[in-house]
Structure formats: C-alpha cells, structure tokens
Amino acid sequence: MDLDFSDNFIAKGKISIKELATKYKGDLDKEAGKKMLLDEKIKLRELQERLYADSGKSLLVVLQAMDAAGKDSLIEHVFGGVNPQGCEVHSFKTPSSKEYSHDFLWRHYLALPEKGKIGIFNRSHYESVLVCKVHPDYNLNEKVWNSVSDFDDKFWQERYESIRNFEKHLSENGTTVIKIFLHISKEAQKKRFLDRIDEQDKNWKFSMGDLPERALWDEYMKAYERAINETSKDHAPWFVIPGDDKWFARVAAIQIIIDALEGMDLKFPKLSEADQKELEGARKQLESE
Incomplete structure (x- = not known):
C-alpha cells in the first residue's frame, strides 16, 4: 500500500486547525499499520546508521501536542529500534x-543534535509562542519587559521571526528540521485523562494542572494555528498528523522521518586509495597470525 504521509499532512499555505482531521479515515487498518511500523523501524535504523557514518548532517524532529496526545509513546514506538548512541531526546x-x-x-541551541545524529525535541522552542501566548505573564520571568501589555502583536511577530531565523540557520548548516503536531480532539484527550484516573498504573501520568489547561483548549488551538502558519517553511515544514488513533500517528510519523532522511542523500564514506591499501595490509597481517 503506497501511502504518502509526508505530502498528505504537510502544512501548506494557511491552515485552519478546526478543518483538519484528528482521526484517520483512510484504508489502512490497525493490524496492517502495526506491521508497517515494524518494517519501517528496520528501515529507520538503517538510515540512522548511514546518517551516523556520513557524519556531515543531522536531523532535528520537533514534537508538539496538547497533553495526553501521545508524544512520549510515539518516541518510544518510533525510535525504540535505533542505536541510542546516534539519537538523543x-x-x-x-x-x-x-x-x-x-x-x-x-537552551534549545544547547540541545541541538551533533552532526551524524538524530535529535528529538519533546516540546521545544515553540512553547514560547504556545504556552507563553496563552499565559503571556510567563514572559515576565525573562525580566526584560515590565507588564503583560508589552506583549502586543509586534512582540509575537518578532518571536515568530526569531524562530524562523533559528530554523533557517540550522537548515543552512547541515541540520534538517521537521516539525510534527499530533492533532487530537478534545474528546480523545478527555478519554485519555479518564484512563489515567481509572487505571492505577497510569495514575502517575495525571496532574491536576492538566484540567485548567484543558479549559483553555480554544486558546491553545488558536496559538497552534498561528504558530504553524507563521513558521511552516520548505526548509522546516510542519506536519499535522491526526492523533486520535495512536497506532496511526506512529506510522505516519515514522514515514515522515524516513522521507526526511532519504532526502538527505546520505552516503557511507568512501576510503581513499591509500586507505584501501592500508586495509589490505591489515587483512594480510591478521590472516598471517
């Protein structure tokens, strides 16, 4: 089954969050999706090895979503098979x-992946135009501004510009940037919160602070919509993946990541003629022991 998730879910032009699906409605069923994920994990490990060997490029995967959207489990299921030496969360x-x-x-500069590695941001520099846009008083902790009234549209435009420049700089210096928004419905979040309350082994995942944030759902959707529209560029695109079905979100995400790695034209290093001669000498020495 040929499914182009990268093309289907990339944010092109101006998107409307309300018009984008939170549930997958295609032909792929859950069992086939799980098998596809296992197959794609093998491919991802091979590409990661090639990225590590190439050592001239890196990949940054930015994950953003509302609480209980499945960011942690997506990281576990998608990247669980890669070499931990070449991947950092x-x-x-x-x-x-x-x-x-x-x-x-x-702090985000400090966490960027080295060349040859995959870096995953579970939440990211976008919190400054998401949480801090819904709660503008948080910006006062930076001790640069005097009051919430300082955070006008000019302030936010400058924040978006800083992010665009940051990501453009990364792309121009060997880091491919892809950004994934796991788009879940308010109903799906409610069900997952109730599961965390009802199932004892999930109690630790629930925080009473989740409910006040849930009450601000519409404000968060507006903040996400604007952030995506302001910062989805060819060199650092946003992908909005339906997140109500976790199995599907994982399949879509891994294929988007694989497409990004395949687009980097990664190659294993080729040895010079002199190095090849040294290898042949090493072979002869070992075989003569």
Whole structure:
C-alpha cells in the first residue's frame, strides 16, 4: 500500500486547525499499520546508521501536542529500534532561573543534535509562542519587559521571526528540521485523562494542572494555528498528523522521518586509495597470525 504521509499532512499555505482531521479515515487498518511500523523501524535504523557514518548532517524532529496526545509513546514506538548512541531526546519543561537569564532560544541551541545524529525535541522552542501566548505573564520571568501589555502583536511577530531565523540557520548548516503536531480532539484527550484516573498504573501520568489547561483548549488551538502558519517553511515544514488513533500517528510519523532522511542523500564514506591499501595490509597481517 503506497501511502504518502509526508505530502498528505504537510502544512501548506494557511491552515485552519478546526478543518483538519484528528482521526484517520483512510484504508489502512490497525493490524496492517502495526506491521508497517515494524518494517519501517528496520528501515529507520538503517538510515540512522548511514546518517551516523556520513557524519556531515543531522536531523532535528520537533514534537508538539496538547497533553495526553501521545508524544512520549510515539518516541518510544518510533525510535525504540535505533542505536541510542546516534539519537538523543530532550524534553523541555518550565525554564529554570538560569535558562530565564538567557534569551528564549538559548537552551534549545544547547540541545541541538551533533552532526551524524538524530535529535528529538519533546516540546521545544515553540512553547514560547504556545504556552507563553496563552499565559503571556510567563514572559515576565525573562525580566526584560515590565507588564503583560508589552506583549502586543509586534512582540509575537518578532518571536515568530526569531524562530524562523533559528530554523533557517540550522537548515543552512547541515541540520534538517521537521516539525510534527499530533492533532487530537478534545474528546480523545478527555478519554485519555479518564484512563489515567481509572487505571492505577497510569495514575502517575495525571496532574491536576492538566484540567485548567484543558479549559483553555480554544486558546491553545488558536496559538497552534498561528504558530504553524507563521513558521511552516520548505526548509522546516510542519506536519499535522491526526492523533486520535495512536497506532496511526506512529506510522505516519515514522514515514515522515524516513522521507526526511532519504532526502538527505546520505552516503557511507568512501576510503581513499591509500586507505584501501592500508586495509589490505591489515587483512594480510591478521590472516598471517
């Protein structure tokens, strides 16, 4: 089955979050999807090995979503088969006092993947135009502005511009950037929250702070819509994946990631003639022992 998830879910032009599906309605069924995921994990590991050997490029995968959308489990199921030496996950929580003492991108620069590696941002620099847009008073922790009234449209436009410039700089210096938004419905989030409450082994996942944030659902959807529209570029595209069915979100995500790696034209290093002669000498020495 030939499914082009990269083309189907890329955010082109101006999107409307309300008009985008949260549930997969295609022909792929769950069992076939699970098998496809296993096959694609083998391909992803092979591509990661090639990325590591090439050592001239890197991949940054940005994951954003509402609470309970399945970011953590997606990382586990998609990247569970890759070599951990070539893949790093960074989960960004509320900035520390030290992080607040720098510009909002500083801590994200520190977490960027080295050449030859895959970096995963579980939440990211976009929190500064998502959570901080819904709660603008959070920006006061940066101690640069005096009041919430400072956060006008000009302020937000400058934030989007900083993010666009940051990602453009990365793309021009060997890092491919792809950004994935797991788009779930409010109903799906409710069900997952109730599962966390009802199932004892999931109780630890639930926080009472989740409910006040859920009450701001519409404000978050507006913030996501604008952030995606302002920052989805050819060199750093956004992909909006239906997230109500976790199995499907994982299949779509891994294929988008594989497409990005395949587009990097990765090659295993070729040895020079002198190096090949040295290898042949090493072979002879070993065989003579």
